[in-house]
Amino acid sequence: MRREAPKSVADYAPLVFPGFMLVAFFVVPFGTMVAVSFFQRQQGGFYTPAFIFDNYERFLSAFFGGVLGFSIMLAVVVALVCVAIGFPFTWLISKASRRVQVVWLVALLSVLSLSEVIIGFAWSTLFSRTAGITNLLVWAGLMAEPRALFPGFGAVLTAMVYQALPYTVLILYPAIVRLDPTLTEAARTLGASPIRAFFNVVVPGLRNTIVATLIMVFVFALGAYLLPQILGRPQHWTLSVLITDQAIYQSNMPFAAAMAVFLVLMSLAMVGLTLLVGRKGEAA
Amino acid sequence: MSTALTRLYLALVAIFLAAPIVVVAGVSVNERQNLTFPPQGFSLSWYAAIFTDDSWRQALMNSLLLATLAATLAVLIALPLAWFLWRRIAPWANVFQLLGVAPFVLPPVITALGFLTFWTTAGAYGQWWTAIISHGIFFVTLPLVTLTLGFASIDRSLVEAASTMGASERTVLRTVVLPLILPYLVSGFAFVFVLSLNEYIVAYMTVGFTMETLPIKIFNALRYGYTPTMASVSVFFVALAALIFGLVARFGDLPRLLGALSSDES
Amino acid sequence: MTGLALKAITKKFGDFKAVDHVSLDVPQGTFVCLLGPSGCGKTTLLRMIAGLEEPSSGQVVVDGRDITATPTHKRDFGMVFQSLALFPHLNVGDNIAYPLRIRGASKAEQSGRVDELLKLIHLPDFAKRPVAKLSGGQRQRVAIARALAISPRLFLLDEPLSALDAKLREAMQVELRQLQQQLGITTIVVTHDQREAMTMADLVVVMGEGRIRQAAPPVEIYRRPADSFVAGFIGSTNLIAVESDSIGRVTALGTALPDVAMVDGARMATLSVRPEDVQITAPGEGVLAGTVTFVRDLGGTIETFVDVSGTTIVAVTTPRDRSDLAAGQKVGVRIPAQSAVVLKS
Numbered sequence: 001m002r003r004e005a006p007k008s009v010a011d012y013a014p015l016v017f018p019g020f021m022l023v024a025f026f027v028v029p030f031g032t033m034v035a036v037s038f039f040q041r042q043q044g045g046f047y048t049p050a051f052i053f054d055n056y057e058r059f060l061s062a063f064f065g066g067v068l069g070f071s072i073m074l075a076v077v078v079a080l081v082c083v084a085i086g087f088p089f090t091w092l093i094s095k096a097s098r099r100v101q102v103v104w105l106v107a108l109l110s111v112l113s114l115s116e117v118i119i120g121f122a123w124s125t126l127f128s129r130t131a132g133i134t135n136l137l138v139w140a141g142l143m144a145e146p147r148a149l150f151p152g153f154g155a156v157l158t159a160m161v162y163q164a165l166p167y168t169v170l171i172l173y174p175a176i177v178r179l180d181p182t183l184t185e186a187a188r189t190l191g192a193s194p195i196r197a198f199f200n201v202v203v204p205g206l207r208n209t210i211v212a213t214l215i216m217v218f219v220f221a222l223g224a225y226l227l228p229q230i231l232g233r234p235q236h237w238t239l240s241v242l243i244t245d246q247a248i249y250q251s252n253m254p255f256a257a258a259m260a261v262f263l264v265l266m267s268l269a270m271v272g273l274t275l276l277v278g279r280k281g282e283a284a
Numbered sequence: 285m286s287t288a289l290t291r292l293y294l295a296l297v298a299i300f301l302a303a304p305i306v307v308v309a310g311v312s313v314n315e316r317q318n319l320t321f322p323p324q325g326f327s328l329s330w331y332a333a334i335f336t337d338d339s340w341r342q343a344l345m346n347s348l349l350l351a352t353l354a355a356t357l358a359v360l361i362a363l364p365l366a367w368f369l370w371r372r373i374a375p376w377a378n379v380f381q382l383l384g385v386a387p388f389v390l391p392p393v394i395t396a397l398g399f400l401t402f403w404t405t406a407g408a409y410g411q412w413w414t415a416i417i418s419h420g421i422f423f424v425t426l427p428l429v430t431l432t433l434g435f436a437s438i439d440r441s442l443v444e445a446a447s448t449m450g451a452s453e454r455t456v457l458r459t460v461v462l463p464l465i466l467p468y469l470v471s472g473f474a475f476v477f478v479l480s481l482n483e484y485i486v487a488y489m490t491v492g493f494t495m496e497t498l499p500i501k502i503f504n505a506l507r508y509g510y511t512p513t514m515a516s517v518s519v520f521f522v523a524l525a526a527l528i529f530g531l532v533a534r535f536g537d538l539p540r541l542l543g544a545l546s547s548d549e550s
Numbered sequence: 551m552t553g554l555a556l557k558a559i560t561k562k563f564g565d566f567k568a569v570d571h572v573s574l575d576v577p578q579g580t581f582v583c584l585l586g587p588s589g590c591g592k593t594t595l596l597r598m599i600a601g602l603e604e605p606s607s608g609q610v611v612v613d614g615r616d617i618t619a620t621p622t623h624k625r626d627f628g629m630v631f632q633s634l635a636l637f638p639h640l641n642v643g644d645n646i647a648y649p650l651r652i653r654g655a656s657k658a659e660q661s662g663r664v665d666e667l668l669k670l671i672h673l674p675d676f677a678k679r680p681v682a683k684l685s686g687g688q689r690q691r692v693a694i695a696r697a698l699a700i701s702p703r704l705f706l707l708d709e710p711l712s713a714l715d716a717k718l719r720e721a722m723q724v725e726l727r728q729l730q731q732q733l734g735i736t737t738i739v740v741t742h743d744q745r746e747a748m749t750m751a752d753l754v755v756v757m758g759e760g761r762i763r764q765a766a767p768p769v770e771i772y773r774r775p776a777d778s779f780v781a782g783f784i785g786s787t788n789l790i791a792v793e794s795d796s797i798g799r800v801t802a803l804g805t806a807l808p809d810v811a812m813v814d815g816a817r818m819a820t821l822s823v824r825p826e827d828v829q830i831t832a833p834g835e836g837v838l839a840g841t842v843t844f845v846r847d848l849g850g851t852i853e854t855f856v857d858v859s860g861t862t863i864v865a866v867t868t869p870r871d872r873s874d875l876a877a878g879q880k881v882g883v884r885i886p887a888q889s890a891v892v893l894k895s
Contacts, residue, residue, distance in 0.1 A: 002440070003371065003372060003373045004373060005373045011372065012368075014364035014367055015364070015365065015368055015380065017360070018362070018364055018380060019365075019380055021357075021361050021420075021421065022361070022380055022383040022384060025399075025417055025421045026386070026398075028402060029398035029399050029401065029403075030398045032398065032401045032402045033402070036401045089293070089294070092290055092293065092294060098539060102533045105529075105533070105538050105539065105542060106526060106529045106530050106538070107298075107301065107526070108301075110522055110525040111301055113478045113479050113482050113525045114482060114521070114522065114525070115483070115498075115499040115502070115521065116485075117499045117503045118308075118518040118521060118522075119304070120506070121502060121506055121515075121518060122304030122305065122307065122308045122518060124506075125307050125308055125311060125515070126307045131307060131310070132307075133303075162301070162304065165297075165300075165301070170542060173543055173544070174542065174543025174544065175543075177544040178544065219389065219391065222391050223392050223393055225392070225393055225484075225485055226484060230506065240391060243393050244393060244396075244485070244488075244489070247397055253400075253401060253404075257397060257401060260393065260394045260397045260398075263391055263394055264394050267391055267394075439633060439635065441631045441633045441635040444622075444631065445629065445635035445637075446648070447601075447623045448600055448601075448602070448625075448627055448629040448697075449628075449648055449652070449696070449697075449699075450623050450624070450649050450652055451623055451648075452621075452623050455623075459648070459651075459652065460637060463639045464638070464639055
């Protein structure tokens with residue numbers, strides 16, 4: 001069968017339902033949100049149509065700047081840690097038999113699909129005084145008495161790495177598993193040790209993939225919402241937390257929308273950068 | 285890398301991934317309502333509570349219903365779209381593919397806020413069905429990706445062969461195309477089902493105050509302290525996800541779905 | 551009138567003419583091979599006959615009816631694809647029964663016909679096997695049986711044997727020819743393998759650059775190629791530039807060839823002579839004078855390369871004829887008039 005251009009209106013029929021759903025329930029809500037970001041807020045949780053930049057101006061305060069800075073820093077650290085752990089890990093499982101790979105993939109998907117709520121709860125338990133890992137250290141005689149390891153930045157970071165690691169591996173997996181195995185074999189026959197072969201051949205060969213993955217994980221981590229709230233102190237709250245807070249508890253939809261639009265622009269810029277890096281990679 | 289180092293590294297990652305789940309599984313079998321690990325005594329009563337406690341059971345039912353209907357909706361949107369993109373040359377239709385992928389790539393809070401403003405503006409805020417549509421759209425990326433892969437894996441000469449043997453376009457679709465993409469359709473459905481079960485923020489922003497899904501219920505419970513049912517529900521969810529992905533792997537080609545070349549090529 | 555007729559069929563892809571004004575009459579029951587190098591338009595032509603491509607102009611006529619606008623699934627043809635296109639989700643029996651099933655045949659009718667066809671292709675009791683478990687040759691036969699399930703009006707095959715190894719391919723060529731004769735079905739095979747075409751066809755259609763260069767029975771194609779393209783494509787041949795001198799005799803490389811006639815009205819032409827027709831003699835009158843440059847002894851045959859004023863002429867002989875030639879030797883090359891063909895340059 002050759003792909004053909006649609007010849008009649010009837011040939012477009014399969015697009016009607018998906019097109020309608022995506023436009024009505026994604027494009028329109030998105031547009032609504034952008035519109036609301038320019039609206040005038042009324043007391044009591046309502047807003048009236050307007051075209052003002054107040055919501056964006058308010059965003060330019062030191063407080064929100066600090067939150068934005070923290071969100072970005074957190075996302076960058078999470079991305080770096082995840083790729084640092086995930087890249088060698090993915091490479092190692094890609095060398096395993098298909099059966100072993102499947103077991104790992106099932107485990108990774110199961111963790112990836114875990115609710116942020118459950119991850120938050122699980123780590124809060126693990127970091128708690130009564131049921132946490134410090135009990136293990138006390139039992140081993142390394143610590144005098146158990147203590148809580150949260151709330152704190154370490155707890156937030158650990159849980160976010162936990163959440164983003166499976167995502168990182170699944171992004172890296174296609175590129176790494178398709179990597180020509182003869183490349184490292186060639187390096188081996190030329191006398192490189194396995195670890196040298198990994199750093200001299202595999203890592204440079206996938207440089208673009210690594211950069212793209214860093215950016216994808218960055219965007220993923222930028223959306224973190226529950227973990228900073230459950231495991232962090234208020235100074236560890238991210239932009240996503242503030243957006244929800246403004247929208248639900250402060251009933252300031254226009255301001256929440258303005259922050260969301262800003263977050264979109266930043267994510268889009270990152271995705272655009274990913275595509276650019278990818279295109280450069282193809283050209284090279 | 286030497287075998288011992290490799291094993292050690294993989295083991296460390298495995299421990300990291302498993303540790304929280306093991307601890308939660310441990311506290312979930314505590315006899316008393318305490319958050320202690322290692323567990324004191326052994327009891328499965330907190331698992332029974334998921335089904336006997338009215339509010340937990342209701343939340344579970346809500347979540348299962350939401351996940352089933354959202355997954356169905358996502359597949360219904362993705363199937364004709366993926367089929368059209370495979371069958372026709374219509375470059376501008378790729379816009380829809382972009383739209384289908386966008387909700388998943390953007391930070392979820394944005395999609396969630398979009399739905400919140402939209403449903404509020406439309407006057408439907410809090411209606412139970414808004415969560416189904418919201419999740420269906422939010423997760424449409426997954427079946428769209430699996431089905432696009434599925435269609436790409438069909439040798440087009442199979443379709444031509446069927447038509448030389450007298451099959452009309454509709455018959456080809458029914459007798460050749462659908463049977464061949466069924467595994468991809470099922471896995472797309474499974475992915476949405478599992479992720480929808482676990483999704484918090486979109487559900488919270490659309491029906492958070494009118495309908496409790498399990499993640500919302502866990503979070504609400506978490507804010508007021510600890511109940512062991514949280515732990516048992518979490519373990520139940522992990523087990524369910526592992527079971528479903530295990531089935532996908534058993535009946536489909538999971539490495540290929542996740543981007544490896546198909547097994548007979550490699 | 552029965553059979554297939556192609557009337558001035560042209561297929562353009564953009565500015566490129568993949569098939570250029572092709573007309574052909576195929577009588578009922580004929581085995582036709584469309585032969586040519588890749589990119590010559592043979593597969594595109596077959597796909598237009600099947601209705602998988604739409605001709606830019608021209609008509610496809612079957613049994614006197616113009617079917618150019620008939621969609622593929624209403625043509626009642628059987629086709630075997632290069633990839634074979636067996637359905638991986640159906641077993642052997644269900645693959646063969648597919649065209650019957652979608653026409654609403656009863657279960658009993660389907661299984662009866664499947665058994666009959668499996669016997670015909672020498673694979674009885676294979677109905678329940680999964681397709682993936684078959685060998686290359688078995689898949690081949692199943693694809694053929696499936697295409698024949700409805701007793702099609704026309705049997706089309708696109709490079710059907712190309713995936714098989716050389717030995718199996720030769721065996722299948724014979725089998726396919728016998729099957730076709732047994733059923734008396736009009737058959738069109740696309741191939742780039744001239745041995746395959748020579749083995750199976752009643753009518754060989756040589757195509758080049760989208761046009762039919764010659765359509766004739768195999769022996770005639772071999773013995774009387776219409777032009778140097780056909781001569782070069784079918785078997786190996788020596789192509790030698792010839793010209794007519796002032797008194798109308800044809801001369802090749804400075805030597806007159808008596809009894810060889812020039813093509814009408816031309817001064818320059820190309821002479822084709824098959825290597826097995828070239829005779830190596832002692833140097834002398836009436837033969838081309840040359841020097842042996844290389845002798846390739848293949849055991850069963852000997853190929854002798856002779857340089858005649860800068861043109862290499864190859865002669866194929868058996869060891870019985872001459873085995874004493876060596877490089878550097880001066881010899882004479884005789885081109886028998888009855889086996890030489892003069893072609894337009």
